[in-house]
Amino acid sequence: MKYQYFPGCSLKGTGRAYEESFLAVFKALGVEISELEDWNCCGATAYMSVDETKSYALAGRNLAIAERAAEDVIAPCSACYLVLNKTMQGLKDHPELKRKVTSALKAGELDYKGTAKVRHPLDVLVNDVGLEEIKKRVKNPLTGLKLAPYYGCQVVRPFATFDDQHNPVTMDKLIATAGAECVTWPLKTRCCGGSLTGTVPEAGLRLAYIILKEAKKRGAQAIVTPCPLCQFNLDGYQDQIARKYERIDMPVLYFTQVIGLAMGLSAKELGIKRGIISAEAALAGR
Amino acid sequence: MTENKPKQENLPRVGFYICHCGTNIAGVIDPAEVQKYAAGLPGVAVSRDYKYMCSDPGQEMIAEDIRKHKLERLVVAACSPLLHEETFRKAAAKGGLNPFYFQMVNIREHASWVHTDKKAATEKAKDLVRAAITRVRYHQALDKKRVPVDPNVLVVGGGIAGIHAALTLANAGKKVTLVEREATIGGHMALFDKTFPTLDCAACILTPKMSAVKAHPNITLWTYSEVEKVEGYVGNYKVMVKRKPRYVIEDLCVGCMECIDACVFKEPKFHDKFNQGLGKRKPVYIDFPQATPKVVLVDPETCIQLKTGKCKKTCADVCDRKAFDFEQKAEMKEIQVGAIVLATGFKAHDAKRDPQYGYGKYPGVYTALEIERLVNASGPTSGEVVLRDGRHPKEVGIVHCVGSRDAKTNKWCSRVCCMYSLKLAHLIKEHSGAEVYNFYIDMRAPGKAYEEFYDKLLSEGVHFIRGRVAEVNDWAMTPEEEGRLIVRVEDTLAGFVRRIPVDMLVLSTGLEPQADAQEVRRRFNIGCGTEGFFQERHPKLAPVNTFTDGIYIAGACQAPRDIPDTVAQAGAAAAEALALIDAGFVELEPNTSHVIEEECCGCKSCLPLCPYSAITFEEVKKKAVINEVLCKGCGVCAAACPSGSIRQNLFEDDEIFSEIQGVLAK
């Protein structure tokens, strides 16, 4: 198994632990990962608010580079995953837009055909690698640990086909495979606040707070997420949430960290210490 | 045949007419220009344009011209031949011309209504007219064949539509076979407690009709049966019906139900389909006390005797009429009928397809049909509104449009949900005293006394919140919300989002085509619309007819509709069937094929192509022969005869080739 890897800006920055744990887990599973050559920012949600065509071209450049190889592209960041898929869909649905974008890409000697396939690591782990394969490598089952699977929005909405949009379950299955207990709750896909935590904190913080509070109420010892922005919002703003609402002290892990731990990888390899709210107590106390 | 072949100098005299259809055609196509153009084409003796060709004066004009100008062929450019071909054939006949010396040009549905460029549409009309005038020269004089109609009728589906149609036909003296898939007739209506807007009890109005069906000397009632195969054509259908085994001899059982008491299972413990799973039943059961026929049946999935052959058979022992027969097998019956009424009904939308409403996840969420049983005096709780956990709900929400008006499930409005939701709101409030919230998108109450019923509910203090519910879950924000179902909805009239905690949530599921509607329509050779309901012949003018003559549709198999409309439609379908039967015969379109014996080489290429086995091989002469009574006129054999020795009336090679040439000649 071989994939191209589109890190996106977050996994090189605040989401460093995601990259570390993602690469470590895939390596341990024997999956070959090569970073997409000279990738650029996907444009995220912000660029779409400035210039539509350019935002398509921005993502288009990455896709054009990806098309040079045959392997599927893995985009672990939800925003990147959404933007790249949205770009493919948009260019497919709107021929005029496609004409503009492809001709602009030509100016940079890039050839866009629309043949790339952008996948999320959840999809790859469950559907390509397979839960059985992962289960075989679980050396250190996380028995007794109660985890709240939190998908956030853009992994499942609106383009993902690998999971249910209302009640996604791929991460639940991975958590179960890791031996931990999965908290059932209805806020799995509710928005964490996105970039509003920074721009309009009075709105953004409340959203993050709601999620943290409900997870705690349902007995979760940690929240597990596949999205660097969700992780950042839920983990990074807990001090401010404490000031405004109440202190929750809920560690927020990446699902790759959870699987990695179960597979016996070290906390260091997996970047566990990069969490602002320490997960050590939760992990030790189980 | 050559004498009809026009030689260039001696073309038959054609009369050409173009219809304005008010402005329907003339608004886009210039009839005068087309008329002038046609007048200049070879063989055209008369060319006219007229406001409404299909009107009496229009037809009279044609007949008059035929006589006066000795016309030998007729071409009318107007609407679709599917609408008015017959009209103008009759006009031709009135003028003394064989009606098949006529060709119709469709310049309304296929041109003026679908094009905006007037010039291009007029040019298209000219091309089509030229093609018809070229083609009509090759037409032959033909006769329609008359075939007698079998006076018996098959009604498929024993819901209120099928029951009403069967009774109407039987009362008119026709022999009717009513086939129902379930063990009892009654359909969805038998599940209901009350009916809107009058709130009369469904059982009180339905069960007398059910017994009337059973007692009627002209009706043969076959429940637990399905139509397997349909052959033949209008007036002469041959139908195979499969009668599934009940393991109880229907004629012997008197419905005393002592066997149910005697069953080795002391308590009912199996899923009770009739009660939507809210109750339980035994392997030997009867759906409900008024089931018709009142005959028990045995479920082979759960009966120990049928599963293992090792039961004490206490049920059979207690039956003094020895009605049990565990060896019973499915039985195939063949019947001959002239007409068929399809009243196969609908299927309720599966609420699990809308996971945001939590059906199947939260026990407090119910479908409307479940509530129908719950509020029903003869239902599993004897009409007590009680939650699955035994609590009595204090607040109840009713979500409209579940599986309706939604691109993700069904796009259509299911038409009855608003009204039945009002009815359920009333019944729940009446039975339990709970606060009831109706969440609706638009309130649709367009029937007689429906708006008044809405008024009544408003005055009863039921809450009406205009908004489509986004989600239902158990995520509590406040202490009051703890342990309850939270409905999140925008109160669109207030302009903000509300969270409303309830104990019970009712999903007003929409009406969908039956799961096997596609199979059924294929079996009966009729069409379905894109949404999957059976397709009527014309949405306004032939709502119970189908594109297959002699097959009629009634009730919710055609589209969602309420009981009054269903009954009216069932009556209409019965009337259409009666009109067919009482005419005594049908005229068949003479578009059949025939083999020219001296041209046939006997290669048999045509034989397997005919789906009606109308082509046989004459072993002495070694030639193919077509039985024109069996031939339905598709023309596949004519297209495939490798030596061109099969002709199809009305669609001869010469006719089609000349039409191609005519359309393209400039």
Next chain:
Amino acid sequence: MTEKFEPKIVAFFCNWCTYTAADLAGVSRLKYAPNVRVIRVMCSGRVDPQFVLEAFARGADGVLLGGCHPGDCHYAEGNYKTLRRMRMLERMLKDMGIYDGRFRLEWISGAEGDKVRTVINDMTEKVRKLGPLDLPGKFKEWDKEIEELEAQVSKSAAKEETVHAR
């Protein structure tokens, strides 16, 4: 040619499905390109490949064939016969240099008025892009090489001309 090329498309529509769908498109007042001339047949299975060739030979730029969806034939299986023949015909047309969607077989049920519009618009645009096929014109062009001599011959000895049937 300064004028925009307007393709001529001949269509053979089954009475029970595509023809009805075209009627439905009319009743629904859907608007589509005026380039198609419909010839009604009772079943797409009546369409002889000869008709398709004849239409091209007489000047059609495209030929459209509309039948019931597989499994939905009004005459049980006529459309399968159509499909089989037309798959072969398509290969032959390709070998004779007619391809790229000039010939098209579509399944359109009586309820799919909208599909009639989409298919006709789409085909009209595609054929427009291909440009004229104009076989009658090409036939004339090809026969120029024998017309010259014919003219010479008839000039030199054009006295008592007997008419012969071909």
Next chain:
Amino acid sequence: MPLEQKIKYENDCDKEFAKWVSSQTGGENLRHCIQCGVCSATCPLSLYMDYTPRRLINLAREGFKKEVLSSFTIWLCASCYACRVECPKEIQVTDIMYLLKRKAIEEGVFPRRFPIPVLAREFSRMIFMFGRVNETLLVTDLFLRTNWFKFLSMTGLGLNLIRTGRLSVLPDSIKRRGELRKVLEAIESDEKKEAAK
């Protein structure tokens, strides 16, 4: 509270704006809205909005351009796509929010209290320069440009990020910056050409 007149006259609305919205990528189904409000109900941020998404859709479709472009609603959309998934008429609400944001920035009518347009512009500037985004620099820049006070309140978070090694101070960059610029400039010149037409 002063009395305010709420009546609207037809010349208060701009039908061309409505047409423009429904002609944009994502705006196609605008006119299909049946005002069911499921978008508002599912929206995690509708509670802060001056107009719920449903109302905004109706305002846009009726051409109330001023109300739409100056509304908080479009700036509060976090692009979670819940509305788009729930909408029974397949209206691409999120994309409509995007196109309204673009229009508001273009016309400079967005409410000053939201720094999102500044963030978006800074974001695109950074991409044009480096091809990638450094979140830290972006956020710092943003607060320096908009709200000093808020920046101070964020320092706690900054320290935490430094502690956990998640803060990069140096901008990351792609190798072939020229290639990306060519692409982006090609679009600009294409757009200029079109505008000239």
Next chain:
Amino acid sequence: MPDKPKVAFYWCASCGGCEEAVVDLAEDILKVVEAVDIVLWPVAMDFKRSDIEARPDKSIVACFINGAVRTTEQEEWVRLLRRKSQVVISFGACANSGGIPALANQSTKEGILKYVYEDCPGLDNPNKTRPQLKCEDEGRTLTLPELHGMVRSLDQVIDVEYYLPGCPPTPKLIMAAVLALLTGKLPPVGTVLSPDIALCEECKRKDSKPADLALTEFKRPHQVQIDPEKCLLAQGLVCMGPATRGGCEALCPGGNMPCTGCFGPTSRVKDQGAKFVSSVFSNIAPKEVKEIDAVLDGIPDPIGTFYRYGLSKCLLRRKLN
């Protein structure tokens, strides 16, 4: 012997088989020779074009022309003969419908010349010399006839009274035609002088044809052991018999080979290939596109198979470029 009717034979683009067929009349040929005066027969006798040109118009009673028209010379000759003859009989498949030579209508003239003089393997023509229409040699001008752009049937160039079908026509049909001419018992102009019913009528294998072929694959004759009794179509072989005019008494099926259609279609059919396709492919078994295509793959050269003798008469006339 001044009163014997004058008869001419001519050949255009043909293989010579039609000439053989005349010779195959065996002793009957003597009767013919006795009854008529042959004024032109290039394969057997020495006449010059000037001899014919010198004849008065319509002085030849009947002219039998075989072969398709491919070159300017052939065109000149057939026009000349038309002028000089009362009745022209199109003789054999090539004259009737282009025959094998007409398969060249799948290529262009340039394509043919290029292949033959430049690209053909084993060719030794480094200068890529092509034959010239005109050249000067020692003061003399030599000319060659020019190739036409396409191959035509005889009746696409001149009017024709009758047709004798076949590759070649059988002696029996030729004799019948000659007798009809001599006795003046002529059918209406335009008639094909052979029964207007398809070949199966005459085929000995007819009774073995099953009602439903339901073919699942097509085979070529060299790929199978052919059953000498059974219908060839039923054996998965492309036998054009059902779509081909009879009159040959099913010679090929009798010789254990499928009919390839040389007699052309019946009078009711305009395009033999299309009609055959309509018939045979309606009767194959599969319903799914993929499976249908797999069956069709058994016929690698549809044009060469269904128009082996008749591409000139295909409604499309030639391949477009």
